[in-house]
Amino acid sequence: MWNKQAGKIELAAGMFLLIFLIVLLAAHIQIIGFYTTSLYMEDALAASNLASAIIDIEEYGITHVIRIASPESAYEIYRQALKTNLQLNEDWENDDKELIAGKVTVLQYIIYNVEGDDVTVYHFGEGGTYSHYKAGSLGSIRTPDGRLVESTSVYSRIGFPVKGFLDVEVYAEKEKSVDIINNGVE
Amino acid sequence: MRQRNITVKKSSGSVTDVLSVVICMIAMSIIMMAYLNSIQLLNTKSEVSQLARKYILRMETVGYLTGSDKAWLTQELNTLGISDPDFSGTTMNEVGYGSPVILSIQGNINGKEAIWGGGIFAVVFGDKSHPFQEIRMSTAKN
Numbered sequence: 001m002w003n004k005q006a007g008k009i010e011l012a013a014g015m016f017l018l019i020f021l022i023v024l025l026a027a028h029i030q031i032i033g034f035y036t037t038s039l040y041m042e043d044a045l046a047a048s049n050l051a052s053a054i055i056d057i058e059e060y061g062i063t064h065v066i067r068i069a070s071p072e073s074a075y076e077i078y079r080q081a082l083k084t085n086l087q088l089n090e091d092w093e094n095d096d097k098e099l100i101a102g103k104v105t106v107l108q109y110i111i112y113n114v115e116g117d118d119v120t121v122y123h124f125g126e127g128g129t130y131s132h133y134k135a136g137s138l139g140s141i142r143t144p145d146g147r148l149v150e151s152t153s154v155y156s157r158i159g160f161p162v163k164g165f166l167d168v169e170v171y172a173e174k175e176k177s178v179d180i181i182n183n184g185v186e
Numbered sequence: 187m188r189q190r191n192i193t194v195k196k197s198s199g200s201v202t203d204v205l206s207v208v209i210c211m212i213a214m215s216i217i218m219m220a221y222l223n224s225i226q227l228l229n230t231k232s233e234v235s236q237l238a239r240k241y242i243l244r245m246e247t248v249g250y251l252t253g254s255d256k257a258w259l260t261q262e263l264n265t266l267g268i269s270d271p272d273f274s275g276t277t278m279n280e281v282g283y284g285s286p287v288i289l290s291i292q293g294n295i296n297g298k299e300a301i302w303g304g305g306i307f308a309v310v311f312g313d314k315s316h317p318f319q320e321i322r323m324s325t326a327k328n
Contacts, residue, residue: 010206014206014209015210017210018213021217022217025217036228039235040235043236046239047242053325054284077286080323084288084321084323085321085322087321
């Protein structure tokens with residue numbers, strides 16, 4: 001003959017709540033980690049864009065035109081600044097792999113040189129492919145992230161893998177454009 | 187009206203009746219404290235990054251980290267709980283237009299760590315330092 005003993009529902013409920021709380025807080029910490037990573041990458045991109053904005057000061061002194069004199073050297077300065085700002089090694093990876101889980105790739109680097117009403121675009125793609133062209137008149141050109149080009153500006157976009165909860169790897173991209181006169185202030 | 191006598195019999199209690207609840211409450215408290223500590227560390231690191239951004243922009247306009255800026259930065263880092271920050275590798279002498287300027291901040295962020303003191307219930311939170319390094323590079327626009 002079986003004797004049934006009284007059960008304890010509070011044990012099961014308590015364990016459920018505990019596990020639910022652990023999962024909820026772990027997910028929240030992960031979200032905050034992703035948000036912090038996003039801010040960190042945005043800061044690094046903005047700083048690297050501004051670092052590459054070396055204008056021709058002699059020309060500025062004569063004509064008061066603000067334009068980036070050498071797009072090729074600006075691109076190299078941008079790459080060097082990005083590598084330093086993200087603390088990347090020679091393989092363009094982060095040594096501790098806590099925020100950035102793998103290789104960082106520069107997908108696009110674009111200079112918008114404004115001279116009067118004309119806008120000339122210098123475009124560096126993935127792998128350093130280069131092209132330049134006259135884009136049109138001032139007031140009609142926008143950067144890929146939607147910002148209206150009002151004066152000489154720099155835009156860049158990078159891609160990188162991010163490791164999330166349970167070591168799931170996600171590929172992320174970050175873009176930023178800065179107006180070198182407004183110094184990145186939006 | 188007829189009165190009825192109702193006799194209430196108390197059954198004997200046991201500490202095991204509330205033991206599971208107490209264990210859950212203690213576990214939840216430990217988890218919440220660990221969570222709050224993690225959030226605080228992330229916030230502090232984020233604020234250090236914002237400080238670095240602010241001072242690298244100043245270094246762009248001047249060409250180096252001035253003595254007064256260094257003192258202000260040290261004070262602001264101390265306010266965040268970072269004592270004795272190290273600025274090795276920072277550009278301390280003025281450079282010309284277009285030359286690289288670097289701001290390097292190394293230090294320790296103080297946090298708490300759960301330490302098992304022995305036994306199931308002996309958990310304490312001890313101090314733990316988390317080393318960090320913040321590097322910003324730009325070019326002088328002076």
